[in-house]
Structure formats: C-alpha cells, structure tokens
Amino acid sequence: MNEDTNPHISIDCVIFGFDFEKLNVLLLERRLEHEDPSIAFCDQSLVGQHIKLKESLDDAAARILFETTGLTNIYLEQFYAFGAPDRLNKERAKIWLKSIGRDPAVQVITIGYFSLVNTNTVQVSYNPRHASWCDVKKVENLAFDHDQILKKGLEALRLKIKSEPIAFELLPQKFTLSQLQKLYEVVLDINIDKRNFRKKALQSDYIVALSEKQKDVLHKPAQLFMFSREIYKATKKEDFSFNFK
Amino acid sequence: MNEDTNPHISIDCVIFGFDFEKLNVLLLERRLEHEDPSIAFCDQSLVGQHIKLKESLDDAAARILFETTGLTNIYLEQFYAFGAPDRLNKERAKIWLKSIGRDPAVQVITIGYFSLVNTNTVQVSYNPRHASWCDVKKVENLAFDHDQILKKGLEALRLKIKSEPIAFELLPQKFTLSQLQKLYEVVLDINIDKRNFRKKALQSDYIVALSEKQKDVLHKPAQLFMFSREIYKATKKEDFSFNFK
DNA sequence: CTGATAAGGTGTCATAATAACACTAATATT
DNA sequence: AATATTAGTGTTATTATGACACCTTATCAG
Incomplete structure (x- = not known):
C-alpha cells in the first residue's frame, strides 16, 4: 500500500449504467493466480480503493471513478458507510488481502457512492483490471461485502430517482x-x-x-x-x- | 485516548427530541478552562465519540447514545459520512483536541446518525458533560463541523418522516x-x-x-x-x- | 412494390387524492 | 356565569392517477 494512503478508509463506487435495455453495474475482475488450483480463484468486485491522506471523501470518489473509467464530471452521490468489523473476513477476502500486501485484521470502513453514466460513454478497457458491465438483476457473489453495498446503492438510486431529476x-x-x-x-x-x-x-x-x-x-x-x-x-x-x- | 479506540473513525449523533412545541436537539457543553481568558471558551457540540476497535458503526452509535442518555432501544439511523480533511481545523477545534490529548493533524472521518426520542424520557443530567435540549431553529456556531452535520441530519429526518412512520x-x-x-x-x-x-x-x-x-x-x-x-x-x-x- | 415487422404516437373517462374553508363542543379558570 | 383554550367536525372544487386500444410511420425481405 502506498505511503500516502489512508489504510482505514476506503470508497466503493456502485457505477450504474443504462444501455436502453437494462440497468448495469460496472464490476472489476478479481483474479488470484496460485499454483494450487484450490486456492486460485476469479470473481468480481465493485470499483473501490482506499482514500489518500488529506483527501476528502468526495474527491476520493471522483478520483477513483476517473482512474477506473477515465470519466470526469460524473454524477456521484454518497449513500452509506459500511463498517462491520467482519466485513473483510470471508476466506477469499483474507487470502486476497494478504496477496496484495494488506493486513486482513485492520478494520476498514468503506463509504459507498453511486454514480450514473451512460453505458456507451465508458471505455471498459480503460482500466488495467478487466472491467465489465453486468445486469444488476443477475449480479451475485461479489467479493467482500459488495453484494450488500450494491443492494443499498440500488435502494438509494431508486429513492433518489423518484424525487430528483437524475x-x-x-x-x-x-x-x-x-x-x-x-x-x-x-x-x-x-x-x-x-x-x-x-x-x-x-x-x-x-x-x-x-x-x-x-x-x-x-x-x-x-x-x-x-x-x-x-x-x-x-x-x-x-x-x-x-x-x- | 483509550487503547482500544479507533482514532480514525468517530460517530456523531444528532439526537432529536420533541417537547410538543418545537423540535430540539441534544447538545453537550464544550468548556475549555484556561488561565488566559482569551483562550478559554465554552460552546456546544453534538454528541459524539470515536468508535472502538472491532466495533460496528451501528453498535458504536447505540453505545454512544446509551452512554450519553442512559437510553436503550432507541431509533437510530445512519445518514451521512463526513470526511473533509479540514473538518477539525477551526482554531478552537485544534486547541480543544490538544487539550484532550489528541493530534489535530489526524484526519477523522465521522459517521452521522440521527436518533429520535421523546424529550421527557431523557435525563439530561445523566451525562457528566452538561447536556441540554436546544431548539433546532436557533442552534448555531456549534463546534467542529457540527452545524453542517446537524443540517444534513435534519434533511435526512425530513425525508424519512415523509415516507416512513418514524x-x-x-x-x-x-x-x-x-x-x-x-x-x-x-x-x-x-x-x-x-x-x-x-x-x-x-x-x-x-x-x-x-x-x-x-x-x-x-x-x-x-x-x-x-x-x-x-x-x-x-x-x-x-x-x-x-x-x- | 408490397406485405410484414416493429416501435411511435395519441384521448377519454372514472376514481382517488388534495386543498381550501368556519363553526360548535367541552373543559378549566376566574 | 362568563371567558379562555383547544377539540372536533363536512363539503366542495380541483387535480392527479390509472385503466384502456388503435392507427401511423419507418425499415426490411421477398
């Protein structure tokens, strides 16, 4: 982890996209290579990163969105903070965190943001990690507690879209x-x-x-x-x- | 600060109370004694504390509410996370933080909760720091960024009270x-x-x-x-x- | 050029929800 | 007995909602 990263706080972005047929969410591939095939795995996660020291939550969310999609000036809205002490305690999560040099025992609070983009405007290939649009109705078994974050983000979007012109x-x-x-x-x-x-x-x-x-x-x-x-x-x-x- | 306290994350509770005439919020007195009267001050803040290590956000909010009011089983709802790097940078805030042995340079993300109680049920004297009910329409110049937190909490209450029986x-x-x-x-x-x-x-x-x-x-x-x-x-x-x- | 396919575009009516509005009733106090 | 104070009550006009079916305009295939 970088020197100027705050190890206690992360942002997870639920990036919604509409392709004129269904509502999609942008997911990143999480692939762990290992010689033992019972340890290696490949699944998906939301777009998320730790914030930097002295960085505001909104700035961090915009930065992470930009680094993942190349987009700026995108609608972004904070919807909930997730802080269960066991939220990174799934077996795979622990293996994954160790593999990228992080201590699974450190409690990380993550702040959920949702953002809205037109599916066509995003270059999915922008990000080095393989990114793809997935139908929100079919998503399941995401990494960490991301199923829960997606669910809450979708609720927030539904509430907001009924009362503001988003x-x-x-x-x-x-x-x-x-x-x-x-x-x-x-x-x-x-x-x-x-x-x-x-x-x-x-x-x-x-x-x-x-x-x-x-x-x-x-x-x-x-x-x-x-x-x-x-x-x-x-x-x-x-x-x-x-x-x- | 206690050994088992997480220095990066705090909870601030906007405790609303209704006395049949107006909407009140419970505020704590923040008094700094000093021999130099130009340094000493007394103002008010929301009810807030740091979370403990391995404590969930909801648990921390309920604990803080209990420790301040003696109440349990109270309506509590998370509404927003505040993380501006300068949120503890007011002059008074820095003096205050130093006086209680905390480093003002550490960025603290605080999670806002609002809670609802009937004014009469709270023993204001329960807390060692002087607590009092204040008309939300008249509150101003709270400590830290608490004016902003109160404003956002009130918006959240207004939104929620229109769509759920709270x-x-x-x-x-x-x-x-x-x-x-x-x-x-x-x-x-x-x-x-x-x-x-x-x-x-x-x-x-x-x-x-x-x-x-x-x-x-x-x-x-x-x-x-x-x-x-x-x-x-x-x-x-x-x-x-x-x-x- | 003609027919098939596919989505675009349009109006009415019954019901329900909302908003405006003013007087009488019951109790305690003097 | 009079006063003060809040409780309690109906009607009507307007607006919003919800149910419902057919014709139009373009492309494409043959």
Missing part, C-alpha cells in the same frame, strides 16, 4: 421518451403505462422536444428530447416526482 | 392528533390544515383511537391514540406518505 444522467443528451420510460421501468423494476408516462413527461417544461428525430433505427423514428436543467431549476415548485404504479 | 418515535406511546400534527409541522416547518390532517390520519388503520382521554389539561381534553406497528406492517401497500402543503 434519470437524465443515465441517458445521452438527446433521448426519446420511450428510452426515458424504459429507464424508469428497469431502475424501479415496474411497468409503466405508455400514455400516462408520456402525458406526465410532456406536461413538465424541462423535458424539451427537439426538432430532430432518431436515425438509423429500423422502425418509425422517434422524436428526440433534451432535459433542461435551467428550466427545471427555474420552474420547480419544490417537488419533482415520478411515481407510477 | 414520527411516533418522537412521541409518547399515547398521543393526541394535535400533538402528531404539531410534530409534522415543526419537523417539516410547514402549516397543516387541521381537518385535512385528521381526515388522513384517521383513514389509516395503524393510528388507533383509544377509549381514553387526556388529563390534567386546562381545556377540552383530547382523545388519545396509539401507533400500532403490527397493523402498519400488516396493511402497508408499500407506500407510507404524509405530504401536506
């Missing part, structure tokens, strides 16, 4: 209403009536219709829209809401 | 509808129409009318009610809500 962080700048609807459907794991959804979306002033249509699509092209943060700020009456049954 | 944690077991309404009003800093409030409260099954009335009150005595967690759990359709304009 859905647009997961979409490209120009999007169709069907894409926006699909996004709410996969994030909240619900079905939404198309006509009711469009009615509600269109009566907001901050989802602005462009005089432009989808291209290169094998059916009737849809109208494109943009989210205007300026209009949102200027018109919000204190309550954003996107509740559908 | 208001009852701030009331005695038997309460009147006017008390419940007043609680929502002071927590959310809004006015609520009495008839609309009562209509909504009474159409829930889990606020149960008792065949008992207020006593020792100098006006028409009000009917008493209880919150039934069993009925709440059995009947909730996934959405608790208390939204009033």
Whole structure:
C-alpha cells in the first residue's frame, strides 16, 4: 500500500449504467493466480480503493471513478458507510488481502457512492483490471461485502430517482421518451403505462422536444428530447416526482 | 485516548427530541478552562465519540447514545459520512483536541446518525458533560463541523418522516392528533390544515383511537391514540406518505 | 412494390387524492 | 356565569392517477 494512503478508509463506487435495455453495474475482475488450483480463484468486485491522506471523501470518489473509467464530471452521490468489523473476513477476502500486501485484521470502513453514466460513454478497457458491465438483476457473489453495498446503492438510486431529476444522467443528451420510460421501468423494476408516462413527461417544461428525430433505427423514428436543467431549476415548485404504479 | 479506540473513525449523533412545541436537539457543553481568558471558551457540540476497535458503526452509535442518555432501544439511523480533511481545523477545534490529548493533524472521518426520542424520557443530567435540549431553529456556531452535520441530519429526518412512520418515535406511546400534527409541522416547518390532517390520519388503520382521554389539561381534553406497528406492517401497500402543503 | 415487422404516437373517462374553508363542543379558570 | 383554550367536525372544487386500444410511420425481405 502506498505511503500516502489512508489504510482505514476506503470508497466503493456502485457505477450504474443504462444501455436502453437494462440497468448495469460496472464490476472489476478479481483474479488470484496460485499454483494450487484450490486456492486460485476469479470473481468480481465493485470499483473501490482506499482514500489518500488529506483527501476528502468526495474527491476520493471522483478520483477513483476517473482512474477506473477515465470519466470526469460524473454524477456521484454518497449513500452509506459500511463498517462491520467482519466485513473483510470471508476466506477469499483474507487470502486476497494478504496477496496484495494488506493486513486482513485492520478494520476498514468503506463509504459507498453511486454514480450514473451512460453505458456507451465508458471505455471498459480503460482500466488495467478487466472491467465489465453486468445486469444488476443477475449480479451475485461479489467479493467482500459488495453484494450488500450494491443492494443499498440500488435502494438509494431508486429513492433518489423518484424525487430528483437524475434519470437524465443515465441517458445521452438527446433521448426519446420511450428510452426515458424504459429507464424508469428497469431502475424501479415496474411497468409503466405508455400514455400516462408520456402525458406526465410532456406536461413538465424541462423535458424539451427537439426538432430532430432518431436515425438509423429500423422502425418509425422517434422524436428526440433534451432535459433542461435551467428550466427545471427555474420552474420547480419544490417537488419533482415520478411515481407510477 | 483509550487503547482500544479507533482514532480514525468517530460517530456523531444528532439526537432529536420533541417537547410538543418545537423540535430540539441534544447538545453537550464544550468548556475549555484556561488561565488566559482569551483562550478559554465554552460552546456546544453534538454528541459524539470515536468508535472502538472491532466495533460496528451501528453498535458504536447505540453505545454512544446509551452512554450519553442512559437510553436503550432507541431509533437510530445512519445518514451521512463526513470526511473533509479540514473538518477539525477551526482554531478552537485544534486547541480543544490538544487539550484532550489528541493530534489535530489526524484526519477523522465521522459517521452521522440521527436518533429520535421523546424529550421527557431523557435525563439530561445523566451525562457528566452538561447536556441540554436546544431548539433546532436557533442552534448555531456549534463546534467542529457540527452545524453542517446537524443540517444534513435534519434533511435526512425530513425525508424519512415523509415516507416512513418514524414520527411516533418522537412521541409518547399515547398521543393526541394535535400533538402528531404539531410534530409534522415543526419537523417539516410547514402549516397543516387541521381537518385535512385528521381526515388522513384517521383513514389509516395503524393510528388507533383509544377509549381514553387526556388529563390534567386546562381545556377540552383530547382523545388519545396509539401507533400500532403490527397493523402498519400488516396493511402497508408499500407506500407510507404524509405530504401536506 | 408490397406485405410484414416493429416501435411511435395519441384521448377519454372514472376514481382517488388534495386543498381550501368556519363553526360548535367541552373543559378549566376566574 | 362568563371567558379562555383547544377539540372536533363536512363539503366542495380541483387535480392527479390509472385503466384502456388503435392507427401511423419507418425499415426490411421477398
């Protein structure tokens, strides 16, 4: 571990991405090579690192996100701190920590952040450790306590997306209403009536219709829209809401 | 600092109390005696301590709450982690930390918890440091970064009280509808129409009318009610809500 | 060029939730 | 007996929600 690293505090980022079909999370491969094949293993973890000395939590989260994806100016939000003394005590975790020169007996508190990106904008190959997008509904058996962190991060995203206009962080700048609807459907794991959804979306002033249509699509092209943060700020009456049954 | 204390991680508890008139927060006096009166000072802080080695965050928060108030089985909820490297760098903070034998240069991450109690149930004299209830609307100039922690804790309480039945944690077991309404009003800093409030409260099954009335009150005595967690759990359709304009 | 495929786009109505609003009732105190 | 203080109560207009089905516009295959 580096000289200027704080060994007691880490950040784990739940990086959510939307590919117009499902909600994904960016996972890193954790591969332990060993001559004894009963010890070697390969599984996956969230994106995480220790913070540096004198580094704020937000700065650390942004740095880690940048070092993993090459992205800056990304939506990032802290959602929970995990500090169970046994959170690094799984057998594999101990083997792994020793293999990278860390003492498994040191209690590490990790702060969970979630971040939102459009899947297409991320160069998965950016990171030296193999990174890949995985359907959040299918993820399991992550390293350490990362299953629990992912679960809590997803709950935080669901709560937040119902009360603030963060859905647009997961979409490209120009999007169709069907894409926006699909996004709410996969994030909240619900079905939404198309006509009711469009009615509600269109009566907001901050989802602005462009005089432009989808291209290169094998059916009737849809109208494109943009989210205007300026209009949102200027018109919000204190309550954003996107509740559908 | 104790041998078994983790010097890197602390907990700060925003202990909210309701006295039927306003929302209070429990603060501890921070008094530094010094022969030079320009150095001596006395101000206030939230309730906080470092965690112990091998102690979980939730356990630490419950322990600190108990050690300060003598209370157990109290509603406690983690809301945010604070880790700015300069969060203990106010001049007074440095003097204070040195006076109690701690190194102000060590970065301490603190995890914020809020807890809810009925003001009357707390023996303020329990703690050796002078503790007192203060109107949250009037609190300012707290020690360290505690103003910021209180602000964030209050936001968390406001968010939570609108979507989960935690208001009852701030009331005695038997309460009147006017008390419940007043609680929502002071927590959310809004006015609520009495008839609309009562209509909504009474159409829930889990606020149960008792065949008992207020006593020792100098006006028409009000009917008493209880919150039934069993009925709440059995009947909730996934959405608790208390939204009033 | 025609038919198949695939998603885009549109309106009405019934029900439920919200918000505005003012007077009488019951108790304790003087 | 009068006063002070809070408890308690219904109606109506407006708005939001939820259920529901068909035609349109483009590409592609033959």
